Amino acid sequence: MTATTTPEADVPLIAGHPVLDFANTVAWRTDPKRSTERVTGPVAWRRWAAAAGLPAAPGTFAGLPALRATLWPVLDALVDDEPPPEDAWHALMEAIRRAREHATPQPVFPLTRRPSGPADALALHAEELLSDPALLPRVRRCEGPGCGWFFLDRSRGGTRRWCSSGDCGNRARARRHYARTRGRS
Ligand SMILES: [Zn+2]
Incomplete structure (x- = not known):
């Protein structure tokens, strides 16, 4: 995939789950021509990790793009x-295995493990998400052409279609409007 960079961009957290927000750190993921890396470099990743509520141990951001690349096809398969x-x-299961190995069990109930850094935290979150029968059917991919963002559909009727109604949802409304007005003229 070719990706351009916008290092200053702050990525909106719209997915309702840290793993899905992590997958969304590339904009226009499914359109190779527009695909854009939204978080580049340790400073931007540290800021993103803090916003997403992940531990931000310094120097541990290197594994994030590789982990993300293993998540995309798994999440696509889930949605499809x-x-x-x-x-x-296999790569994702290996990342989860390593994260478990490196995590420090905390002396609390329920038992929780403190991950050694953001990539490990995300791998453990991925394990939780993929093991949760209540959340799995709610994982969706935005219907906007080329968008490819994921989110948890928490709407009552399970009818959320867009990453953001003001973004891909707006574009879809504009397309429908354009098609209707063209049809009339
Ligand atoms: Zn979208």
Whole structure:
């Protein structure tokens, strides 16, 4: 994938889950021509991790792009109701295994593990998400062409279609309006 960079951009957290917000740190993910890296460099990642509520130990951001690349095909398969691709699945399971190994169990109930850094925290969050039968059916991918952002649909009827109604939702309304007005003229 080709990706341009906008290092100063703050990424909106719209997904309702840190793993999905993490997957959304590339804009226009499914359109190779527009695909844009939204978080680049340790300073931007540290800021993102803090906003997403993750531990931000310095010097531990290097593994994030690789982890994200393993998450995308797994989440796409989940949304498309297909088995996850083998390579991505193995890489993700390996990341989870390592994160568990490096995490420090905390002396509290319920038992929680303190991850060693943001990539490990996200791997453990991914394990929780992929193990949660209540959350899995709510994982959606924005219907905006080329958008590719994921979110948890917490709407009562399970009808959320867009990453943001003011963004992809607006564009879809504009397209429908354009099609209607063209049809009349
Ligand atoms: Zn969208």
